[in-house]
Amino acid sequence: xxxxxxxxxxxxxxxxxxxxxxxxxxxxxxxxxxxxQPSTAGxxxxxxxxxxxxxxxxxxxxxxxxxxxxxxxFDEKRRFMTTHGITCSVISLxxxxxxxxxxxxxxxxxxxxxxxxxxxxxxxxxxxxxAGIKLYAFGCLPLSASAKDIVSEIHRLKSLPHVKGVIxxxxxxxxxxxDPALDEIYAALASTSTLVFLHPHYGLPDSAxxxxxxxxxxxxxxxxxxxxxxxxxxxxxxxxxxxVFDRHPQVEFLLAHSGGTLPFLAGRIESCVAxxxxxxxxxxxxxxxxxxxxxxxxxxxxxxxxxYGQPGLKAAIEAAGSVDRVMFGTDHPFFPPLENEDEKxxxxxxxxxxxxxxxxxxxxxxxxxxxxxxxxxxxxxx
Amino acid sequence: xxxxxxxxxxxxxxxxxxxxxxxxxxxxxxxxxxxxQPSTAGxxxxxxxxxxxxxxxxxxxxxxxxxxxxxxxFDEKRRFMTTHGITCSVISLxxxxxxxxxxxxxxxxxxxxxxxxxxxxxxxxxxxxxAGIKLYAFGCLPLSASAKDIVSEIHRLKSLPHVKGVIxxxxxxxxxxxDPALDEIYAALASTSTLVFLHPHYGLPDSAxxxxxxxxxxxxxxxxxxxxxxxxxxxxxxxxxxxVFDRHPQVEFLLAHSGGTLPFLAGRIESCVAxxxxxxxxxxxxxxxxxxxxxxxxxxxxxxxxxYGQPGLKAAIEAAGSVDRVMFGTDHPFFPPLENEDEKxxxxxxxxxxxxxxxxxxxxxxxxxxxxxxxxxxxxxx
Numbered sequence: 001x002x003x004x005x006x007x008x009x010x011x012x013x014x015x016x017x018x019x020x021x022x023x024x025x026x027x028x029x030x031x032x033x034x035x036x037q038p039s040t041a042g043x044x045x046x047x048x049x050x051x052x053x054x055x056x057x058x059x060x061x062x063x064x065x066x067x068x069x070x071x072x073x074f075d076e077k078r079r080f081m082t083t084h085g086i087t088c089s090v091i092s093l094x095x096x097x098x099x100x101x102x103x104x105x106x107x108x109x110x111x112x113x114x115x116x117x118x119x120x121x122x123x124x125x126x127x128x129x130x131a132g133i134k135l136y137a138f139g140c141l142p143l144s145a146s147a148k149d150i151v152s153e154i155h156r157l158k159s160l161p162h163v164k165g166v167i168x169x170x171x172x173x174x175x176x177x178x179d180p181a182l183d184e185i186y187a188a189l190a191s192t193s194t195l196v197f198l199h200p201h202y203g204l205p206d207s208a209x210x211x212x213x214x215x216x217x218x219x220x221x222x223x224x225x226x227x228x229x230x231x232x233x234x235x236x237x238x239x240x241x242x243x244v245f246d247r248h249p250q251v252e253f254l255l256a257h258s259g260g261t262l263p264f265l266a267g268r269i270e271s272c273v274a275x276x277x278x279x280x281x282x283x284x285x286x287x288x289x290x291x292x293x294x295x296x297x298x299x300x301x302x303x304x305x306x307x308y309g310q311p312g313l314k315a316a317i318e319a320a321g322s323v324d325r326v327m328f329g330t331d332h333p334f335f336p337p338l339e340n341e342d343e344k345x346x347x348x349x350x351x352x353x354x355x356x357x358x359x360x361x362x363x364x365x366x367x368x369x370x371x372x373x374x375x376x377x378x379x380x381x382x
Numbered sequence: 383x384x385x386x387x388x389x390x391x392x393x394x395x396x397x398x399x400x401x402x403x404x405x406x407x408x409x410x411x412x413x414x415x416x417x418x419q420p421s422t423a424g425x426x427x428x429x430x431x432x433x434x435x436x437x438x439x440x441x442x443x444x445x446x447x448x449x450x451x452x453x454x455x456f457d458e459k460r461r462f463m464t465t466h467g468i469t470c471s472v473i474s475l476x477x478x479x480x481x482x483x484x485x486x487x488x489x490x491x492x493x494x495x496x497x498x499x500x501x502x503x504x505x506x507x508x509x510x511x512x513a514g515i516k517l518y519a520f521g522c523l524p525l526s527a528s529a530k531d532i533v534s535e536i537h538r539l540k541s542l543p544h545v546k547g548v549i550x551x552x553x554x555x556x557x558x559x560x561d562p563a564l565d566e567i568y569a570a571l572a573s574t575s576t577l578v579f580l581h582p583h584y585g586l587p588d589s590a591x592x593x594x595x596x597x598x599x600x601x602x603x604x605x606x607x608x609x610x611x612x613x614x615x616x617x618x619x620x621x622x623x624x625x626v627f628d629r630h631p632q633v634e635f636l637l638a639h640s641g642g643t644l645p646f647l648a649g650r651i652e653s654c655v656a657x658x659x660x661x662x663x664x665x666x667x668x669x670x671x672x673x674x675x676x677x678x679x680x681x682x683x684x685x686x687x688x689x690y691g692q693p694g695l696k697a698a699i700e701a702a703g704s705v706d707r708v709m710f711g712t713d714h715p716f717f718p719p720l721e722n723e724d725e726k727x728x729x730x731x732x733x734x735x736x737x738x739x740x741x742x743x744x745x746x747x748x749x750x751x752x753x754x755x756x757x758x759x760x761x762x763x764x
Contacts, residue, residue, distance in 0.1 A: 175592070176592045176596065178592075178596070178599075204586065204587075204590050204612075205586075205587045205589050205590055207587050208586050208587055208590055208612075208616060209616060209620070210557070210558045210560075210616075210620065214558065214560070214620065216666060217560075217623070217624070217666045217667050218623040218624075218655075218658070218661060218666060218667060218670070219658040219659065219661050219666060220654070220658060221619075221623060221651070221654045221655055221658055221661075222616070222619065222620070222623070224654045225619065225647065225650050225651040225653075225654035225655075226612075226615060226616055226619060226647065226651070229643075229647060229650065230586075230590075230608075230612050230615075230643075233608060233612075233643075234590060234591060234604070234608055237603075237604065237607065237608060238591070238592065238596065238604070241599070241600040241603060241604070242599070242600075257650065258646075261611075261612075261615075261643035261646050261647060263646065263693050263694070263697075264640075264643050264645065264646035264689070264693070264694045264697055265607065265608065265611060265643060265694065266691055266693065266694070267689055267690030267691020267692075267693070267694050267732065267736065268607050268611065268639065268689065268690050268691075268694070269603070269607040269608075270690065270691065270732075271607075271690040271717065271728070271729055271732060272602070272603045272606050272607035272717075273600075273603055273607075274728060275717045275718070275719075275720065275728075275729065276600070276601040276602060276603055277601065277720060278601045278602075279600060279601050279603075284598060284599045284600060284601060285599050285600060288600070294691075307646070307649055307650060308649030308650050308652065308653040309648055309649020309650070309652065309676075309701075310649075310700060311645050311646070311648065311649070311696075311697045311698075311700035311701040312645070312646045312647065312648070312649050312650070312697060314693075314696055314697060314700055315645075315646055315693045315694060315696060315697035316693075318692060318693035318696055319691075319693040335653065335654075335657045336657070337657075338657065338659060346653070346656060346657070347653055347657065350649065350652075350653060354649065
């Protein structure tokens with residue numbers, strides 16, 4: 001399969017970076033999330049971002065995952081892009097972003113990282129050495145700071161021309177995305193037309209999988225394959241049920257991993273809402289959601305195409321209501337090949353293969369998912 | 383939309399009943415699961431099957447859901463079938479089946495209930511009063527009894543001509559479906575070609591949704607719309623990762639609610655397995671699954687079509703590999719209309735509408751999902 005980069009842009013909207021300021025921040029910490037710098041020369045530092053990674057029975061040098069240069073090097077990002085025919089990446093901080101910061105340091109840290117990202121994108125895009133490769137970014141928000149500080153950073157980001165939205169986790173200010181205290185934030189996001197790239201981090205409680213012993217038997221498969229998408233699904237459902245999309249009809253979200261499992265379960269959610277007898281009883285919401293979940297999917301939600309298979313991608317496109325609302329992504333630098341990192345990555349090829357499989361005869365639809373939609377929605381200049 | 387019952391069978395493979403012996407059993411209990419018989423005349427008993435239903439701050443008469451005659455009356459089942467043009471129902475005990483029984487009573491109780499189901503189906507199918515309506519059943523297993531007793535009931539069920547498989551929850555013998563102690567049970571199920579209808583009951587821990595206060599704000603929506611399908615997805619994934627389908631290549635499962643979210647997430651599961659570095663380390667399984675999740679979906683798994691929407695149903699059919707592996711169901715008597723129970727139920731019509739929407743021009747495909755597949759797979763005589 002050929003993806004001509006000459007004829008149309010290929011935009012990766014799900015691709016993470018740890019800019020130098022973020023590496024420094026994590027390296028200064030000793031509790032999750034942190035980077036462990038080993039004393040042995042020639043050994044990669046270890047990134048421990050999940051509580052389940054921080055297994056006290058193992059040495060720190062064997063916890064989490066190795067952080068090699070693919071996490072922080074723009075040259076590595078460009079090399080990966082060239083290998084896979086990607087002409088533009090919209091980079092975002094990887095989880096858990098700034099969720100863990102104390103309130104006082106949150107705003108200056110967010111500003112520093114967002115300025116880092118802006119500078120790196122601007123340098124890349126004006127350098128003749130990197131012709132054919134464009135970089136944009138999703139910024140990060142100081143969610144542990146005051147609402148006033150969060151809103152001020154949302155507004156400031158509009159002055160950074162390469163920042164095209166923000167990435168956010170599912171906890172919001174700490175109590176989930178249905179927290180009424182977020183209304184002020186949602187209002188600012190909507191009024192500034194700031195797209196939110198919603199991404200999981202916290203997964204599900206270990207007991208959902210049968211406990212840590214069960215999880216450990218297959219490494220990270222259960223938390224990564226299931227915990228992540230189920231977390232996203234629960235978070236968006238809570239937003240929907242609590243009326244966020246009714247109170248903020250202009251707010252727009254791009255959901256990681258094709259919406260977790262929202263496209264598949266939207267019908268069941270709709271049906272359960274329609275059959276619920278006691279929505280308003282016992283301290284429940286005064287009213288149920290005012291628009292159908294389908295309407296919200298069609299007007300407030302975009303989905304990435306990071307789903308690694310045709311059945312899922314088809315459901316995502318169908319649930320999104322249109323091929324215009326689904327966008328290619330890679331999740332780089334995660335899911336590298338176990339060997340031969342220089343070759344094309346299985347994780348990327350399976351996502352591209354799913355797009356091909358959905359539209360074997362429709363080059364225009366493929367171009368939309370691979371890049372056209374991102375250019376239009378994010379206003380990228382390529 | 384018309385579903386001519388004359389031209390082809392319409393088989394409901396997901397439809398629950400509480401036969402008299404099961405109502406009696408639940409009514410004799412005062413802890414979950416139990417039926418509360420109110421002292422006020424004219425008031426329906428209450429069915430409290432989920433721990434989250436048993437809210438001590440409410441009177442028992444307000445906990446759980448009303449159990450009206452639709453739960454236990456075969457006349458009501460037939461009336462529902464006639465209203466919706468259903469010509470055959472494969473009835474199954476509703477959750478939590480017999481999971482809660484003490485070991486000594488499990489086998490005789492399972493035998494009594496299975497014999498009840500067999501008798502009711504036989505009586506219906508030979509009665510001229512019910513011409514045009516056929517009943518079959520999925521039996522239940524005494525999973526808290528010894529492996530020997532469980533295996534003996536699996537074998538005995540083959541002598542009951544109207545029992546066409548068994549219904550099971552996700553806990554197995556108490557430790558999940560990846561429990562090696564189940565190997566003897568899986569071997570018996572495979573050797574007797576007994577289809578397992580896998581159904582959720584336990585949902586997810588409350589904390590996965592943000593705690594009971596968050597859940598209560600939208601009634602049962604989060605546990606029912608998300609907890610149930612996510613439970614199924616986790617259970618099947620654990621089976622897959624632990625090699626159950628490798629050790630028992632003949633075992634066959636019918637997954638409730640179109641597989642939870644397995645069709646949507648299969649690609650991600652496959653990708654996470656392919657990228658896992660430490661499957662065998664730290665007490666992990668000696669090897670990962672030997673067949674791809676797609677191959678298992680195409681050879682060991684059937685899906686019901688209880689998904690209430692076209693995007694989900696399309697993904698289910700696509701993931702199943704063929705329209706031949708997906709079967710219509712209703713989840714009756716759950717999700718009744720909030721008013722006008724005598725009319726066609728929204729929950730049923732949305733599932734039928736999804737089938738229509740997937741195959742607007744393909745009557746043969748529709749007939750397969752609506753009944754043809756169930757007749758072939760279960761060996762129904764209609």
